Amino acid sequence: DAGITQSPRYKITETGRQVTLMCHQTWSHSYMFWYRQDLGHGLRLIYYSAAADITDKGEVPDGYVVSRSKTENFPLTLESATRSQTSVYFCASSEPTTSVRYNEQFFGPGTRLTVL
């Protein structure tokens, strides 16, 4: 089915390990986004991408790395996981926009990451 998928859905890792969260979309949307959702903070933008090989930082990028070699994939890597990165991570995508009206984003099901 068309849509946006994330893998794994659940991940437990240890402090200091590298972890990669995968995101795949079948809509051919230009924009893709990574968010984290924590109690008391709501959704916060980590990184986003306007197209293949174009990425930019969001509100909370420290400790994360992204890449986008293909339009449909947007992996998020935690190079050395810390306990503070325990969270639920959501990937999203959207169509290109005009300069004055931005389009809605469509979200994946999320990855629940626990760092011990």
Next chain:
Amino acid sequence: EDQVTQSPEALRLQEGESSSLNCSYTVSGLRGLFWYRQDPGKGPEFLFTLYSAGEEKEKERLKATLTKKESFLHITAPKPEDSATYLCAVHYGGSQGNLIFGKGTKLSVKP
């Protein structure tokens, strides 16, 4: 400081009891205000986009409205299946990265 504030944090209604959720914002250069529904353990599900003051959108029992400083999500005669957390998000300025989510309103509808 750019902010998005949702109220109340939680709302309990009886089935059929209509009410409204509020999203107030202080940003420059609104590019869109979005409402999402989120069920436990799932990703946010898109509901509405509003762009201009005075704009309204409807879907089943939900109606979203927008003014220059806030948006309301009106729920008419809610049913238990409307129970969820409702998120408001505001896109502003000249960058796709300028998106702020509110912390949400958790709605519970009792039969």
